[in-house]
Amino acid sequence: MPVSPGIDATLETDDRLEEVFGRISAIMNEISGVQLPEAKIRLVRSRLRKRLRALDLPDFVAYAELIEGPAGREELSTMVDVLTTNKTSFFREAAHFDFLWEHVFPEIQERGDGFRAWSAGCSSGEEPYSLAILLREGLPGLMPPDVRILATDLSSIVLDRARRAVYPARVVESVPPELRGRYFRPARTADGEPAFEVEPVTRSFVTLARLNLMAPWPMRGPFDLILCRNVMIYFDRETRERLVQRFSALLRPGGFLFVGHSEGLANLDHDLHYVQPAVYRK
Numbered sequence: 244m245p246v247s248p249g250i251d252a253t254l255e256t257d258d259r260l261e262e263v264f265g266r267i268s269a270i271m272n273e274i275s276g277v278q279l280p281e282a283k284i285r286l287v288r289s290r291l292r293k294r295l296r297a298l299d300l301p302d303f304v305a306y307a308e309l310i311e312g313p314a315g316r317e318e319l320s321t322m323v324d325v326l327t328t329n330k331t332s333f334f335r336e337a338a339h340f341d342f343l344w345e346h347v348f349p350e351i352q353e354r355g356d357g358f359r360a361w362s363a364g365c366s367s368g369e370e371p372y373s374l375a376i377l378l379r380e381g382l383p384g385l386m387p388p389d390v391r392i393l394a395t396d397l398s399s400i401v402l403d404r405a406r407r408a409v410y411p412a413r414v415v416e417s418v419p420p421e422l423r424g425r426y427f428r429p430a431r432t433a434d435g436e437p438a439f440e441v442e443p444v445t446r447s448f449v450t451l452a453r454l455n456l457m458a459p460w461p462m463r464g465p466f467d468l469i470l471c472r473n474v475m476i477y478f479d480r481e482t483r484e485r486l487v488q489r490f491s492a493l494l495r496p497g498g499f500l501f502v503g504h505s506e507g508l509a510n511l512d513h514d515l516h517y518v519q520p521a522v523y524r525k
């Protein structure tokens with residue numbers, strides 16, 4: 244009989260998360276729109292346990308009291324960082340990049356008046372940098388300021404990573420070797436691991452900013468393309484519907500919204516036209 248599961252079980256019963264889980268998940272939902280149903284209690288426990296230790300708090304009841312009070316403002320933003328899921332990768336969901344190449348780039352080329360995109364929920368930058376690389380490959384004549392990619396996220400931890408634009412070698416494996424050679428240069432992570440850094444011209448396509456999708460948005464459209472992929476999956480139906488309507492208001496007529504392939508817009512009220520899975524057009 245392994246010892247560690249027994250030890251874990253003791254910690255779980257002592258930490259009093261069950262008593263305050265509803266309060267913690269309500270605060271998380273209010274700030275970020277992210278839903279944390281009861282089924283996520285283990286995940287919340289494993290992610291927030293480090294915060295209890297760092298803050299030297301006896302249990303989650305003390306943690307809930309902290310984040311509900313004025314002294315907990317800073318911790319609230321750390322909590323949101325810790326509880327959001329930031330999984331991403333270069334050229335994730337390749338069908339979107341194929342669609343851009345085959346259908347959107349020819350239109351941009353013909354129109355000849357630049358391209359503006361927004362990666363909403365960009366995590367550590369792989370999504371906007373993939374788009375920048377594809378634009379450089381497909382439309383080499385298009386350079387900033389005629390092309391601009393706004394990339395925003397709620398989490399300052401992932402935005403810092405996006406700003407550094409240094410990715411461990413294993414992360415860059417999903418980039419085809421010829422593109423890796425052209426758009427990255429060898430670097431080291433802070434731990435001295437072999438890594439690749441996005442080269443400066445490609446970086447200059449991307450403007451990073453912290454933005455909570457639940458809050459008012461300071462920027463004005465119109466955008467040719469909005470990517471909000473694998474973000475809305477964590478929101479409830481009303482929040483997703485409102486968000487899609489707000490995205491639509493910022494798209495130019497004929498502009499595109501890309502969502503994650505597991506997040507269709509079925510049953511949501513909006514004025515976008517379905518083009519193909521996870522692609523909508525105004």
Ligand SMILES: C[S@@+](CC[C@H](N)C(=O)[O-])C[C@H]1O[C@@H](n2cnc3c(N)ncnc32)[C@H](O)[C@@H]1O
Nearest residue numbers: 275327328330331364366397398455456472473
């Ligand atoms: C799973 S990642 C998706 C990254 C990328 N779009 C992709 O598909 O690879 C989801 C991102 O959404 C961000 N996010 C969650 N709630 C948010 C909110 N209310 N406002 C802005 N970003 C949010 C998270 O911080 C996280 O980085």
